[in-house]
Amino acid sequence: MNSTVVLCVALLVIFYGALSLNVSRVRRKRRSDSTVPEAALTKAIRAHGNAAEYIPLFVAGLLYLQSFGPSLFVVGLAVAVVACRIMHAAxxxxxxxxxxxxxLRFIGALGTYFCLFAMGGAMIVSWFQAGA
Incomplete structure (x- = not known):
């Protein structure tokens, strides 16, 4: 198993955790400080929710593709996914x-879509190569 792919998967999981903690942090801050705008909480929730839609899918897909052996494509895809998810949240x-x-939101979203379709295509190719 390629250590770069595993590192990228770990970074995605940690990033998801950080976005989760950010929602809790903003909620707590709003309770104690009435000057914190509702928009701050909305942003934190939306960034976390969007990550929740994509990160689990990418984690599963990257680990699945990596199970077929070393591949520069999968390594590049994993690095691109991490970069795109961070850009989108930022x-x-x-x-x-x-x-x-x-x-950054636009670039991150566009890159996420590209990575999603690339990962799906790679899964189909791996299915055919395995002898469907």
Whole structure:
């Protein structure tokens, strides 16, 4: 098993945990400080929720593809997924409100879609190569 892919999977899991903790942190801060805007909590929840939609799928898919043996494609895909998920979350958290757009959010989302389709395609190819 390629250690880079495992490292990327671990980073995705830790990143998901960090986004979860951020939601708790903002909730706690809002309870004690009425000046913290609702938008801060909304951003934290949306960034976490979006990660919850994609990270588990990528973790499972990357580990599945990696089970077929070393592949530069899978390593590149894993690195791209980590970069795209971080960019997307940063783009959501850096703006004052979720209704505002940030270039990182767009790039991260577009990259996530590309990685998702690439991973799905690779899974289909691996299925055919295994002798379906």
């Amino acid at each position: 783009g959501m958290l850096l703006v004052p409100a979720v209704t505002e757009r940030h270039p």
